[in-house]
Amino acid sequence: MNYLFSTKTVAGLVDASVRQVDHWVRTGLLKPSAREASGKGSRRRFTFVDVVAMKVISKLRERGCSLPKIREAVRYLKKQYPEDSDSRMLAQLTLLTDGKKVYLLTDERQIMEVLTHQHVWSLAIGQIITEIRSQVEALSTEWTETVKVGGAAYHLIVVRDGETGTFTAQCKELPGAIEQGDTAEEANENGKEAIRSALAFMNKRRTMGARRVQAG
Amino acid sequence: MSRLANCTNRPKVIKALQRAGFQVHAGGKHAIITDAEGNFLSVIPNARQLNPYTLKAILKQVRLSEDEFVKQYR
Numbered sequence: 001m002n003y004l005f006s007t008k009t010v011a012g013l014v015d016a017s018v019r020q021v022d023h024w025v026r027t028g029l030l031k032p033s034a035r036e037a038s039g040k041g042s043r044r045r046f047t048f049v050d051v052v053a054m055k056v057i058s059k060l061r062e063r064g065c066s067l068p069k070i071r072e073a074v075r076y077l078k079k080q081y082p083e084d085s086d087s088r089m090l091a092q093l094t095l096l097t098d099g100k101k102v103y104l105l106t107d108e109r110q111i112m113e114v115l116t117h118q119h120v121w122s123l124a125i126g127q128i129i130t131e132i133r134s135q136v137e138a139l140s141t142e143w144t145e146t147v148k149v150g151g152a153a154y155h156l157i158v159v160r161d162g163e164t165g166t167f168t169a170q171c172k173e174l175p176g177a178i179e180q181g182d183t184a185e186e187a188n189e190n191g192k193e194a195i196r197s198a199l200a201f202m203n204k205r206r207t208m209g210a211r212r213v214q215a216g
Numbered sequence: 217m218s219r220l221a222n223c224t225n226r227p228k229v230i231k232a233l234q235r236a237g238f239q240v241h242a243g244g245k246h247a248i249i250t251d252a253e254g255n256f257l258s259v260i261p262n263a264r265q266l267n268p269y270t271l272k273a274i275l276k277q278v279r280l281s282e283d284e285f286v287k288q289y290r
Contacts, residue, residue, distance in 0.1 A: 161269050163221075168269040175277055176258040180267040194259045197246040202256050 004034045004045040004143050013051055013135055014058040024057060029071055045143075048136070055128050138162045144172070145188055149195045156191045158184060171195050220275075220282060223289045224266045232288040236280055249278055 007025075011018045024030055025044060030053055034045035046054070060070050142159045155172040167184050169191030171177035177194040181187030223229065230240050233249055238257070241248045247260040258277040261270060275285055 159269050161267060164267065166267045168267050168273060170273050175273075176256055178259055178270055178273050178277065179261045180263060180270040190261065193245055194261065197243075197248065198256065198259050201241070201243070201248050 004047065005051055005141070007044050007046075009139070009141065010046050010051055010054055013132055013139075014055040016054070016058045016061075020058075020061075021054065024054070027071075029067075029074060030054065030057065048132075051132055051136075052129055055132060059128070137165070145169075147188065147192050147195075149192055150199070154195055156188060158187055158191075160184070169194075171198075174198050219286055220268045220271050223286060224268060224271060226260070226264055226266055228289060229266060229271065230260065232285060232290075233278070233280070235288040236284060238278060238280075249274070251278075 005013070007021050008018055011021045014021070025032060030050065032044040032046045033050050034047050035043070037044045057070060061067070139160070139162050141162075142157065145156045145158055147154050147156055154174065156169045157172055159168045159170075160166075161168070166180060166182055167187035168178070168180045169187040170179075171191060171194070174195055177191065177198040179187060179190035179194040181190050223232075230247060234240055237252060239250045239252060239254065240260070241250065246262055248256065249258045249260060250256055258274050260266075260274065266274075272282075275282060
């Protein structure tokens with residue numbers, strides 16, 4: 001379960017709009033653990049734990065909790081568990097909400113208020129995790145890996161086919177180098193071999209192939 | 217994707233590409249597709265069944281339409 005998710009994918013998974021997710025991140029409610037965006041054009045990357053935390057926020061919103069209240073709760077939790085990252089914290093705790101306020105169910109099975117009294121809904125995190133996991137399994141995801149071949153760095157675009165669960169790797173710099181595998185690691189290794197094969201072939205031929213491939 | 221999902225047998229894929237006018241060079245770990253002049257186009261993974269996404273990427277790389285490919289595949 002070490003895929004990385006884009007903002008768009010996350011939004012789809014947690015039933016929120018891209019703008020909502022973007023807003024939550026921009027206003028510092030939750031940070032993407034894998035990679036943060038900076039400037040123009042760089043992309044955020046979320047981990048699975050982030051997605052679960054996002055889902056928690058989304059569910060709280062669904063039940064009528066206002067964003068300032070959620071923010072307040074997250075701030076409080078941060079103070080209580082300073083060693084945990086935001087996402088891990090939200091993904092591990094059981095939170096309760098009555099639609100106005102957020103409550104925390106502590107390990108001692110007591111209801112400790114995060115803000116004030118009364119409780120109604122509980123968010124079963126375990127259930128959320130299972131739910132998202134099965135959604136993720138069915139997802140066709142795509143990400144980029146950097147590999148070294150003969151001292152040079154290449155980028156492999158890895159696509160996971162949601163239907164069969166197998167992987168395809170294609171080199172960004174050498175789009176003719178295409179490979180596949182039953183696992184992401186296998187696709188990676190095969191991708192490297194494909195780059196080697198492609199380079200060897202082009203070197204042998206000394207054709208204009210390289211330029212043509214880049215133009216394609 | 218379902219159309220390509222039925223056309224993933226590697227030897228048959230290679231035959232289809234040859235019929236469509238590409239050259240396929242067997243060699244080392246991968247077969248390699250070139251155009252008629254021998255310019256490098258793409259690598260064909262060494263697996264009996266190709267992943268539909270892999271196949272799609274290859275077709276895009278050699279600029280062969282899916283329709284044309286399916287027609288040649290038999």
